[in-house]
Amino acid sequence: MQATLVLIPGLLSDNSVWxxxxxxxxxxTYFADATKDPSIESMAARVVxxxxxxxxxxxxxxxxRIAMEVTRQAPDRVTRLVLANTGHHPLKEGETEKRQAKIDEGYADFAGMIKGxxxxxxxxxxxxxTALIDSLTSMALEIGPEVHEQQIKALVNRPNATEYLPQVRCPVLLLTGTEDVWSPEKQHREIQEMVADAELHVVENAGHFLPVEQPDLTAELITNWLNSKEEE
Known part of the structure; x- marks a missing residue:
């Protein structure tokens, strides 16, 4: 049976990212919807x-984060895993308060929050x-502050991926940008060390929104990697 490509967007993002x-x-191809469910576990369960x-x-x-949880929930079904600009750490000290402040800012002035x-x-x-920023702004505005709150709370209550990443046995591709300050190279190297078969690419001139900052290169890296794994 041919595998289905599951594409999962991030915070305040939709299918256009992938x-x-x-x-x-x-x-x-299955485009996942990360706007309907209140937790990362339930978002992953919907995919499964x-x-x-x-x-x-x-x-x-x-x-x-959702992709890792899909792999935890259905380890026998996930044959390849691609993680872009993501993290694995459990909740950090002071993170809840910082994320709540962002929720409050979103309800007070959602457009202003997105602009910053x-x-x-x-x-x-x-x-x-301007074209890229306008496109991303429109995408986020369409999703809205209520979903923003739901997604932030899902992140606050996220599973601790460090507990199950060592059990991942499928090949993993890790992608991040040299200018990603949210999910930097160091974080992805930590994930790489935790799984049995992982390859990391750090893309120049890209930040946390790598898939839309460097869309053609991102697509090429993923498809070339998938093709190489088919040949093994």
């Missing part, structure tokens, strides 16, 4: 229940890319 990968990949057979799971940021949130998520060279 469309270049879907366009380049020649396989059945709405798909059949083997899965190639690709997640960005929050979507990476986006630039640090991208490489410095992208800060003047």
């Amino acid at each position: 469309e270049p990968v879907a366009a380049l990949a020649d396989m059945p 229940s709405e798909t059949k057979g083997p899965l190639i799971v690709v997640g960005h940021s929050l979507g990476g 949130w986006l630039p640090p998520m991208m490489a410095a060279s992208r800060h003047d890319d």
